[in-house]
Amino acid sequence: MTHSDYDSYRPPEPPRRRRRGGPKGGRRRGGGGDGAREQPMVPDAEFTSYYDRPIVKPPPWENPIGVYLFLGGLAGGSAMLAAGAELTGNEVLRRNSRLSALGAVGLGAVALVADLGRPERFLNMLRTIKLSSPMSIGSWILSGFSAFAGVAAVAEVDRMTKARLPLGPLRPLLRFVETPAGVAAGLFGPPLAAYTAVLLSDTANPTWNDAREHLPFVFVSSASLAAGGLGMITTPVADAGPARALAVIGSASELVASELMERTMDPVAAEPLHHGAPGKMLKWSKWLAAAGGLGALIGGRNRTVAVLSGVSLLTASALTRFGVLHAGLHAAEDPRYTIVPQKNRLAKRREAGVIDDSITTAG
C-alpha cells in the first residue's frame, strides 16, 4: 500500500517477525522432533501482539530453583518415610531417611538462597508472615521443616558416632525430643512438597497458573516417588519395603495426575508442556517414573534392580520439576500463550452474558 509519492524511494521493509511457524512458536506440524507428536490439535487462533513481544515476564528463577523444587520434595518425602519407619520400628530406614531429609533440605535451601537477587538478605523472608504469599508461607514451612529434620538427623548422627558429638548435658534432651521432632518433620513434609506447586500457580504465568488444579498432586506424587527411590538406594532391600511401596504409589499417582493436569488445562496454555526441551523432559520423566515404579514393584527385592529403579525415579522427579519450571519460563517468552487463552476466556464470558468484568470498556 502506497501512501505518498515518495514511498517508492523507501527501502523494502523486512518481513515482520512471526513466532508462529518459527522454531519457538512450536506450531510445526509433524517432524521437527520437538514433541510435536503429542501436540493437542488446537484450531489456529488469530491474534495480534505488539511486535511479538512477551506480555508477562518470566520470574528470574533459574536452575537453582529447579534443584530446590526437586530437593524440597525429596526432603519432605524422606522425612515422612523416616517418621513412618520410627513408628513401625524400622531403624535402618529411619536413620537413612532422616539423613536424606536433612541433606536434601540443606542443599535445597542453599539453592534457594543462591537464586535470590540479594542472597545476604535471605532472612528478610522471615520478617513477616503473609498468607497471600506462597513464598512467605513456604519459607516458614521450610524453616520449621529444617529445624525438626535437623534435630532428628543430629540425634541419628550422634548415635552413629557412638555419642561422640560434643553435646554434653544436651544429650538426654536430644534423646527426649528426637521422636517428636522426627514426627513433626514428617508432618511438615507434605506441605513442603505441595507448597511449591502453589508458588508456581499463584502467578500470572499462563502455563503455571492454568495448571493450578492438578499441579499440587503432580508435585506430591513426584516427591513421594523420589523419596521412595532414594530409600531404595540407601537402604538394604530387607528394610526398604515401605520405600518400594511409596515409590510404586508415587509413580502411579504421578502418571495419573500429570495426565489429568494436561487434559484439563487450556490447550494453548498447556502447549509449553509438550514442546521443546521442557516437553522432552516431561516425556522422559513419565517413562522413567513408569520404569522405576515397575522396577520397584517387580524387581525391588534385588539390590541391583532396586538401585537402578531408585536412580530412575530420582531422575524422573528432577525432570518433572525442571520440565514444569522451564515450560513456564518458556510460556512467558511468547505472547501467544498469554493472549490467546485470555481472549478465549473473555469471549466465553461475553457469550455467557457476563459483560461487566472486562478491563476494556466502551466508556
Added chain:
Amino acid sequence: MQITEPAHPGRKGFFTDTSICIGCKACEVACKEWNRNPADSDWKLSDSSYDNTTHLGADTWRHVAFIEQGKEKIEQARESGRRLVSLGMPTRAVPQEDLSGVDTTPPDTPDFRWLMSSDVCKHCTHAGCLDVCPTGALFRTEFGTVVVQADVCNGCGTCVAGCPFGVIERRKDGLVQPKTNRDFTAGEQAPTPHVGVAQKCTLCYDRLVDGQTPACAQTCPTTSIKFGDHDDLAEQARERVRELHAKGLTEARLYGANPNDGVGGTGSIFLLLDEPEVYGLPPDPRVPTADLPRMFNRASLAAAGMIAGVVLAFLTGGRRR
C-alpha cells in the same frame, strides 16, 4: 495517647490519553532522570517503528509504544470498538445516536495512522506483585499506589511472576553501591542503585509526598499523561471517550477503568484506540491471588493424599522381610 490520623490524600493515578500522544518519549527521559534509572539499551535499533525501548522493566518505568496501521487495521479497530459499545457496558457511556451512519473518517489520516501509547505500571487495586511479595518489601502507599522498598526486597523474584502486565522486574546490571556514594557528578555515568532487587514505577512516591506531580506527567507536552485523583481521572476518561465516540471514532475505549475487572481496576487508566494486545497489554488480566483459596484447598488435598500414600506404603510394605 491519642493518635491523630493524617489527612488521607486519596487514591492518585494516571490517565494516559493515547489519542493525543505524539510519541516524543519525554516521559521516558523524565522518568529515567528523576528516578536515576540506569541506561538499559545496547544502542541497537529494534526494528519496531520508533520504539527502541521495547518494554517496561526494572530500568524502564515508562515505555512509549509505536504502532503503524493501514486502512484495514484502522477499520478493524473501529469495528471492535463498535462491538464493545454494542455490548452496552457501562450503559451511561453509550452514545445516544446511531453510529452506523456517521462518517467515520478521522480528520486527517484516512488510510494510515500511528498509535503511540506511553505504558506504565498499572498500580492495580488488587496488585499481584504486592500480594505475593514474601518480605513485605512491596507496600500500598497512602496514595493508593504500589511501591517497592528497595532496602527490604531480597530479590526473590516472585513479584515478577505475579504481575499480569509484566511490569515489575529484578534489576541485574551495574554495581552495588553503599548509600553514601549514591549521588553522581554531572556529566559522568551515575552508579546504578538498587541492584538485585525488584524495581518498577513508584508513581514518583518521593514527589507525591512533597505535593509534586510525577515527572512523566509534568513533562508531557500534550497532556497525554494526566495525573490526579483517581476518581476524577476516571470521570475525565469517560468524558473523553464520549467525545471521541461522538466524532465517530468508535475505536476509542478505556483500559483499566472498570472496578469489576480481574485486577479490580487500575490506578493508571488508558484510553486506547485499538485492542489492548495491539499495545502489548493483556486482554483479560486477572490477579493470580484471586484463586489462592482454591489453590490452598487443592494443595491441602494433595498433602493429605501424600500422607495417605505414605500410610498405605507402610501398611503394604511395612513387614520386614
